[in-house]
Amino acid sequence: MSDLHDADDDRDLFDRLRAADPTTHLPDADPTRVDRLLEDVMSQTSTETTDTPTRNPLTWLVAAAAVVLIAVAGSLMFLGDDRVEPAPTAAEAPTVTELSLSGDGAGRCMVPSPDVLGGAAYGVDAEVIAVEGGTATLEPTQWYAGEETDRVEVAAGSADLAALIGAPRFEVGQRYLVAANDDGRVMVCGFSGPYTQDLADLYAEAFGS
């Protein structure tokens, strides 16, 4: 086959594909929505300052959606795998939700109520797969609230701090129910803890699943 013949074939294929473009009659974007979208996007104040795939320690301060997005940006480092696979492959970095235990505002514990719990930005049933250097890594089995990620990391700090604020002590192999606010702070004082039927019932009631 001559090159010219191939070029004609390519042109035909190109035209045929273009004719099948589903957005031929795509309506214009609503200008008001575009304005709002841009406003929302640019109101996010933190910037990626590092290019490393390791997590930026400030990420747990960032609002809900952005926490997962930082992980997505980190995983862009692995774009060498150009396949969009149906299942996550080893070559792609797992998405992570980063939470933390914070010492402030602990005060008195109230009886955990489903109403309060229902307002949590994150709720997850997960098992601890590693504890290292004050951070517990959990593998989620069910999400009640919040963007689903492959992993959850809780910066647990010291055991003393954990005990003081009524936080669960994370042990490898144990299953937990963890809820957190949209700033990534785990809800302690009975809202999060080792998995029990009672706590699971509370989560089910709170998140309406």
Added chain:
Amino acid sequence: MVDEAGFEALVREQLLEPLRRYLARRTDPATADDVLADTLLVCWRRREELPEPALPWAYGVARHCLANAARSVRRQQRVAGRVATVDPPVEHPPQPGARDDALHDALARLGPDDAELLRLWAWEQLTPGEIATVLDVSPNAVSIRLTRARAKLREELGKVEAAAGHEEPGGGGR
């Protein structure tokens, strides 16, 4: 330093419509909306690294965000107890008017990589160099794979149309 005005201008003039279209071609409107927002957010956070031109790189981000969204849907389906399908998601939403069924079937028989390559070539109309940026491979690899993908599509089209010819005696598929 990329300031807000600069970023907004870039998005409005160069990125928004193409990204919107890219996503509308590949997923349902609700997911497309969400992923568009995710994509622009990543572009905003990484605005100091935005290359010139930014669009091919932004397509790469959209592609990744779309993959994450698709994984999330499948995970939700598993959690809800429904069986996750093995088939790739619907390639494009149903369009009004006559549909090129043969092409649709033939494309479905190609792997997802080849199909995406052909879409970037024909729908986004990117050059091999630009496609290379989107997929983060070399332009050379793109050229080679694109030639192979086109050949495969022609081959599958031939098979699909031949089968249609057998099923409808005396008539073509269209």
